[in-house]
Amino acid sequence: MAGTTRSEKTVGWRLLSFIVIPFLLLVGRYRFRNVDKLPAGAFILAPNHYSNFDPLVTAYALWRAGRVPRFLAKASLFRVPVLGAILRATGQIPVERAGTTAGADPLAAAxxxxxxxxxxxxxxxxxxxxxxxxxxxxxxxxxxRLSLEHGIPIVPCAHWGVQEILPRYSKKLSIFPRKNVDVIFGEPVDLSPWQDKPKTGATYAAATTAVMQSITKLLEELRGERAPLERWDPAEHGQTEFGRLEN
Structure with a gap:
């Protein structure tokens, strides 16, 4: 892909890929669409999220596009033996839960x-x-926030099929037979209407709505059906557990 640098894929990353990718290929067949939509240089990839297996698939999609993925990950994961060492070695970014003061500002780290x-x-x-x-x-x-404060493009992404490998909230992997997983990238979201607006909650909310609409349209394409007109709002259902980057 144009603009990709070989230096991103260090020896450590390649060693990790030799472990992870064979496992991913064991459990799934992956079809990637619109890889050419990914810009050169810095960008934020914004995917949908419905399975704890999603990060592996999203990371693999970027790897196949010639890039190395970094995540904003829960800080608690960095305290897990072995996993924490891998996260630190690969440059992942710890994010503390809401209400905590430990750790650096994730936006500054990003x-x-x-x-x-x-x-x-x-x-x-x-x-x-x-x-x-x-x-x-x-x-x-x-x-x-990261996009508007640093002028970084947001690329929407959707995937479907991962739930057949690891259902939502489940800890039981389905390994055989291999599952079909589709991943699609979209055009960078046009956030120019909010770029020069005051950085307020209303501004972030409107821009976030545009991002979620882009992701949903991509998922509609993969699923071949329309999403509900009303987007699910956890606050309206008494579900308020979110990370530090909420608002």
């Missing part, structure tokens, strides 16, 4: 990656969707 022209994956929903039919729910502000 901006350092942006300065180096790297790809950062941010799940705008902040957690697995609560929508009963697994459509994208109301988004949080982290992705658009």
């Amino acid at each position: 901006s350092r990656l942006v300065d180096d022209g790297l790809a950062v994956i941010v799940y705008p929903e902040g957690t697995l969707t609560r929508d009963p039919q697994m459509w994208p729910m109301r988004g949080r502000f982290g992705a658009v």
Whole structure:
């Protein structure tokens, strides 16, 4: 892909890929669409999120596009033996839960990656969707804050089929037979209407709505059906557990 640098795929990353990719290929067949939509240099990839297996698939999609993925990951994962060491070694970014003061500002940490022209994956929903039919729910502000404050494009992404490998909220992997997983990238979301607006909650909310609409349209294409007109809002259902990048 144009603009991709070989230096991103370090020896450590390649060693990790030799472990992870064979497993991914064991459980799934992956079809990637619109890989050419990914810009050169820094960008934020904003995917839908409905399975705890999603990050592996999203990371693999970027790897196949010639890029190395970085995530904003729950800080608690960095304290897990072995996993924490891998996360630190691969430059992942710890995000503390709401109400905590430990750790660095994740937006500041992400901006350092942006300065180096790297790809950062941010799940705008902040957690697995609560929508009963697994459509994208109301988004949080982290992705658009990073985009508007640093002038970084947001590329929407949708995938479908991962739920057949690991259902939502489940810990039981379905390995055989191999499952079909489709991944599609979209055009960078046009956030220019909000670029020069005051950085307020209303601005972030409107921009986040545009991002979630882009993701939903891509998922509609993959699923071959229309999403509900009303987006699932966790706050209206008494579900308020989100990460630090909410608002």
